[in-house]
Amino acid sequence: MEFRVEDVEDGATVIAPQGRLTMTSAGELKALVDRSVSRGRPMVVVDLADTTFMDSSGLGALVGGLRATRTAGGDLRIARPTAQVTTVLELTTMDRVLQPRASVEEALRAG
């Protein structure tokens, strides 16, 4: 699986997983978030517009990323989930913790 990584204004990073975010690619996502934090950019938006499928390991990477960014004084937000990903968020009650945003811009402005 591929990830598009883009630095945006205000020191934030947008990470966009392309395709299936599962147990085999979850570790990579977590590593990308860690790298952004260590580059001094602890504000991360995960753009899920092109993520066709996510399993619980993918969610685990989001939680791991949330912890890493929060510890560094930043935050992790999610934007534009597909229908499948929204279902997974609801099924696992993860939507009680992380609120999906309608756009990357909205995710950056929130809080």
Add this chain to the structure above:
Amino acid sequence: MGATRRHAATSAPRRDGRLLALRVVALLTMVLGVNYVVWRWLESVSWSAWWIAVPLVIAETYSLVDVGLFAVTMWRARRRPEPPPPAEDATVDVFITTYDEPVDLVLRTAVAARDIRFPHRTWVLDDGARPALAEAVRAAGVGYIVRSDDWQDRPRHAKAGNLNNALFRTDGEFLLVLDADQVPDPSILDRTLGYFRDPEVALVQTPQYFTNVPDADPLGSQAPLFYGPIQQGKDGWNAAFFCGSNAVLRREALMRLGIVGYVRETERSVRDALSAARRMLGKARRGAVDPAQARALETLEHGARDALARLHAGEPVAEVTYAFQRQVDAASAALVAADAAQMQEDLRAIAALPVERDSELGAVVVDEQALARLAERDWTPLGAIESVQALVRAVDVDRSAEAQPILPVATVSVTEDMATAMHLHAQGWRSVYHHERLALGLAPEDLGTMITQRLRWAQGTLQVMLRQNPLRLRGLSGGQRLMYFATMWSYLSGFTAVVYLAAPIIFLCFGVLPVTAWSVDFFARFVPFQVASQLLFLVAAHGVRTWRGQQYSLALFPVWIRATVTAAANVWFGRPLGFAVTPKVRGSNRGAWRLVRPQLAAMALLVVAAVVGVVRAGTGLAPWVGTTVNLLWVAYDLVVLSVIVSALRYRGYQGAGEES
């Protein structure tokens, strides 16, 4: 192995015939049992000797419920047909968990695991982080995993923590979990993975069998009734238990368990922390001298109240805490410490925040009483804000008090396996019991180790049940509730054993009768019930030897009592369990008699009572009928307890063919 494999393929019509016979005997046993126990309560309690009569009739009622739960377990006993072949593209990680077992022993298991036929990766999970083991394991071409730095100074959660750590370093779709002494058969994955073709199956458990046990099994190590009829019975109710080793799990099921648990824990602890924060800020505001500080505290107090209201309205936790933390950070930066000495005091109190680990379980617990005390403390304005900051941080969405925010394998109990399976079942996953020996392990070879191990299992089971009552846990079916409850119920037998031992002693020594009469009325009800329930065990066991197990379930009564008392004290009053990891190396039996003093004392008392009873009957002080009944009772108790003597005389496994 051939024998058990034949079992798995028993033809369907014969199976139905046996199940029918079993159900008939089960119904008969229950009818006769209810008839007997109702008569006991209504017609035959000797109220003048209530102090022994009432405990006895309660013990008999307990036993009837126990038999009833066994009957329910066996009602739908399921002997599965041959499993389908595995999906070819399934990916598997094999985990071998170890803490302090000898290097040779772990290596033997690791090499056998490496040579499992189905493609997989093998990992030794070394909680002891031993360099010698690391080297040996890597030389054998097997992966080696130790805890990451995140676990430093955080709760380690024993074996559950070890598995959780490894889950985040591997990515196989399925996990085979093996204890360090369980040497797997090369076909173990070929025989079990096929069940996962059903996407709802989360767990396949296979039996545990021990090779270093003589035929007589003096320590009751093999559990043929459990790893056979009982697990097949539970399987019929979709409630096969996870037993910690020799089982395959679906990663997605475990991870989902971890996510749901994370959300639940986070919501709860954030709510607790915000309530405490609001009280703390209110108290500090009322005590604040400087009006600017009072205003700042008031703003934050409103912030905490708002945050609670937003949580209550269903807003996501991360949003709410993020906003609140920003408010707190801003307020903290704006205020300067006025009183340096008082501030020092505050900082000390913050360092001792009541979010601590339970010394036994290693679980992070928010101590609500301590939190309340903290809220009532006199804070300086800045101290109050700093403590709120630290408190909310500790429990926030990043769960900084834990090594990993997500803990898929349940950490609620010292026995991670039962709690994990119960939660998987509650989430609607299916489990499978596959009745075929696919790994061979080592059992403890001395009484002390065996008793420690049984105590740990009993404590763990009771802990799970007391913390999360299976009769009320949401998502479980009625049958599943009963299957978990049955296991807990059986561990309460220690108290009834004391009554069963004491009643004949009291009659023989003092002539006190707990039953109104040893009459025809009594025997006409008692004997048929006993015969029927023995028949039920015989039919259910299907040729498996269960006598050793029956002996130990009575003979270990002090262990069951201790487990019940310590588990209750731990869950309700936060007392430590006195828990020890089960050692896998050969111990020594020297001085072991001290561990079984209650049993030895009971045997001595039974013998003395028998002598006294004969003398009393001989001198006409007691009737011969009652004396004979009680002598038979004493004889039965002694035969059961005699297993303790053979256990004490056992000197460890001497090789095949030995008879002890």
